[in-house]
Amino acid sequence: MKIGIPKEIKPNESRVAMIPAGVYELIMQGHQVYIQTTAGNGSGFLDAEYQDVGAVIVPTIEDVYNIADMIVKVKEPIEQEYPLIKKNQVIFTYFHFASNQKLTEAMIESQSVCIAYETVEDEAGTLPLLTPMSEVAGRMAIQQGAKYLEKPIKGRGVLLGGVPGVAPGKVLILGAGTVGIQAAKMAAGLGAHVTILDIDLKKLRHVNNILPSHVVTMFSNKYNILQLIKNHDLIVGGVLIKGGKAPKLITRDMLKLIRPGTVMVDVAVDQGGCFETSRPTTHENPIYIIDDVVHYCVANMPGAVPYTSTIALTNVTLPYILKLATKGWEQASANDKALRKGLNVILGEVVYPEINEAFGWETVA
Numbered sequence: 001m002k003i004g005i006p007k008e009i010k011p012n013e014s015r016v017a018m019i020p021a022g023v024y025e026l027i028m029q030g031h032q033v034y035i036q037t038t039a040g041n042g043s044g045f046l047d048a049e050y051q052d053v054g055a056v057i058v059p060t061i062e063d064v065y066n067i068a069d070m071i072v073k074v075k076e077p078i079e080q081e082y083p084l085i086k087k088n089q090v091i092f093t094y095f096h097f098a099s100n101q102k103l104t105e106a107m108i109e110s111q112s113v114c115i116a117y118e119t120v121e122d123e124a125g126t127l128p129l130l131t132p133m134s135e136v137a138g139r140m141a142i143q144q145g146a147k148y149l150e151k152p153i154k155g156r157g158v159l160l161g162g163v164p165g166v167a168p169g170k171v172l173i174l175g176a177g178t179v180g181i182q183a184a185k186m187a188a189g190l191g192a193h194v195t196i197l198d199i200d201l202k203k204l205r206h207v208n209n210i211l212p213s214h215v216v217t218m219f220s221n222k223y224n225i226l227q228l229i230k231n232h233d234l235i236v237g238g239v240l241i242k243g244g245k246a247p248k249l250i251t252r253d254m255l256k257l258i259r260p261g262t263v264m265v266d267v268a269v270d271q272g273g274c275f276e277t278s279r280p281t282t283h284e285n286p287i288y289i290i291d292d293v294v295h296y297c298v299a300n301m302p303g304a305v306p307y308t309s310t311i312a313l314t315n316v317t318l319p320y321i322l323k324l325a326t327k328g329w330e331q332a333s334a335n336d337k338a339l340r341k342g343l344n345v346i347l348g349e350v351v352y353p354e355i356n357e358a359f360g361w362e363t364v365a
Contacts, residue, residue: 001325002032004068006061007039010075012283014042014306015313017072017093022314022321024053031325032056036064043306065089070329072321074313075300076103087111088347090329092321094118094133097344098244098358099272107345113329119243119352120320120342127242128338129320131178132312134267136302138182138238141265142171144301145234146190148263148287148294155294156261158233161191168192172232174220174249174274176203179238179267184215187234195228225249229258237266237274243344244354245272252276252290260292269297 003026005017016039023033033055037047047057058064065071065084073093077085079102085091088111095116097104107114117129127134142160149155149169162168171187173180176198187194188211197220198204204217218224229235229250235258239246246268255277258264266278273279277290280299287296302309320339323332333340344352356363 002034002067002069003321003325004064004071005033005035005039006064006071006073007036008074009061009080010078010300013075013300013303015074015303015310016040016043016045016306017074017313018318019045019311019314020049020053022318023050023055025318026322026325027054029322029326034058034064034067036061043310045310070324072317076100082106082110085110085112088113090115090324092117092317092324095344096270097352097355099270101359104345104350104355104359108348108350111348112345113347114345115324115329115339115342116243116344117317117342119344120338121242122338129316132316133302133309134178135182136305136309136312137267138179139186140301140304141179141183141236141238141267142186142190142234144286144296145171145236145263145265148296149233149261153287153294154261154289155263156233156259160187160234169233170231171195171234171236172228173197173236173238174225175238175240176200176207176217177238177240179240180236181207181211183236183238184211188212188215195232197224197228226254226257229254231259233262235262235264237264237268237278239268239274241271242354243352245358246274248274248276250275255291255293258293261294263294263296265296267301270299273297
């Protein structure tokens, strides 16, 4: 199969879909890999490294799309890429369709085969292709939140770990999934007092078992959220609805209960956000302030650490890319239940029910 890896053109996105080691594996199994020139530069992987393992370097993004049977990306296609996508072409990337109707309609019109990293789901109910980026984003949520708590950046002026004689900062985490646990680990490691909420008691028990005693678990309900947002310095939204929009757990009206300078980091923003006041931001302009509350809503947080993120992503996507390349999407998804869950838009038809639910469309049986 001819596999194309374009350079990511979403603003401030420096990741690339595959490291040279992954390309080498594909070529050793008889596939051809075409990479747009400088696609790996932002992650620290140069054209020469890809050429050394047998990849063909092509000059433009148009060349990649024209040649490839399957496009492997990091982020969803943006508007200028829509016309480049061909009928029957497989696009394997993060899509997050439920938060982007325009993208969904464009992919329907393209008659392509859209397989979303974020909905590939194994028998245990975990999302293996989303997990590494969620791990990165969860850890970064604390790293960025701690920075924006500094007073020169309009934060409360709180050091999360405190110092002798001064109480540590307080971190509230909504969701005890991968993002929440990684955020709690980082915050606890800094010495902050951490409260993590979820509606799944099994997850809360898991948190109690693996994290230190200054990480407190509570059941997530509106009353508890209303009480806790009044006295926490950093609030992290890490709620995930598989393939669907995130619920709005903090509304605009609730901001008046939050102390000025509090920082809210919405890791769920690429699925619509779990704060009503969330809107996607970029690494170039990462924050905005509403009612004196700092909002950090960067939609591609792992893009700020592309070397780490690109390696972590290739580690998990490569086995699925190999299956798709060797067997074709139909046979590969028929044989692999996890990969079958990744099918979102197939030849003009939405086949993932949560996407239709998000837009109020009828699901085809």
